[in-house]
Amino acid sequence: MEKLRLRLLDLSGRNRLLNFKFSERSRTQVRLVDELPDQVFEKLERGTALTIALLPKPSEHPRDEDDDAFRLLLEAMRDADEEYMAAVASLDEADRDSEEFQRIERELRDKERCS
Structure with a gap:
């Protein structure tokens, strides 16, 4: 068996x-x-009932971005990252507060976090 x-x-x-x-x-x-x-x-x-709750949505502003070291590196990357500078240059001055600018900025922050 x-x-x-x-x-x-x-x-x-x-x-x-x-x-x-x-x-x-x-x-x-x-x-x-x-x-x-x-x-x-x-x-x-x-047969015990389970309570299922959704996870909270991740914060749009991660806590580690408040760190001084993160901010300094971010400023340096804004002046050195060619993809970021080209993407920002393609926007009109009026678009600097747009969702597209926020997306470009988030990509740079995420790139810094991964490096």
């Missing part, structure tokens, strides 16, 4: 229970954060 049981258990990449990829767009999947799987299973098995 033990040999048959092992043959029935598929440990290959075809087993979707073992090789699962979460999709942000899926309407049939739920990601549980900061929960232990065995405890969630026990609650579900007992």
